[in-house]
Amino acid sequence: MYVIAKRFAFSASHVIGGLAAGHPCGRLHGHNYEVEVELRRPALDVTGFVRDFHELAALKAFIDATLDHRHLNDVLGHDRTTTEVLAKWLYDWCKERWPETAAVRVGETPRSWAEYRP
Numbered sequence: 046m047y048v049i050a051k052r053f054a055f056s057a058s059h060v061i062g063g064l065a066a067g068h069p070c071g072r073l074h075g076h077n078y079e080v081e082v083e084l085r086r087p088a089l090d091v092t093g094f095v096r097d098f099h100e101l102a103a104l105k106a107f108i109d110a111t112l113d114h115r116h117l118n119d120v121l122g123h124d125r126t127t128t129e130v131l132a133k134w135l136y137d138w139c140k141e142r143w144p145e146t147a148a149v150r151v152g153e154t155p156r157s158w159a160e161y162r163p
């Protein structure tokens with residue numbers, strides 16, 4: 046199996062709804078998020094790629110236009126703005142374009158991340 050991955054970054058604010066009173070994530074705050082998309086293929090294409098990295102620039106453009114310096118509750122249209130939910134949302138966007146998409150990982154700090162992998 047061949048595996049490639051590419052990492053992107055954006056900054057955004059959010060509030061996670063439904064938390065106990067006093068939970069810090071229930072207050073308005075922001076993160077410098079990191080997004081990593083992973084693609085897998087058992088065999089390479091004729092060029093020798095899993096997927097040309099240049100094609101993945103479309104994800105950067107989407108992140109820049111849709112997520113960067115935005116309020117995630119507005120973008121997603123609800124208050125379940127956890128990194129888990131964000132990872133699945135971005136996975137669906139990628140999978141629709143690149144069938145080789147295997148997982149999307151979203152980090153909200155350098156030491157904590159969530160991944161969606163079917």
Ligand SMILES: [Zn+2]
Pocket residue numbers: 059070074075076153
């Ligand atoms: Zn947060």
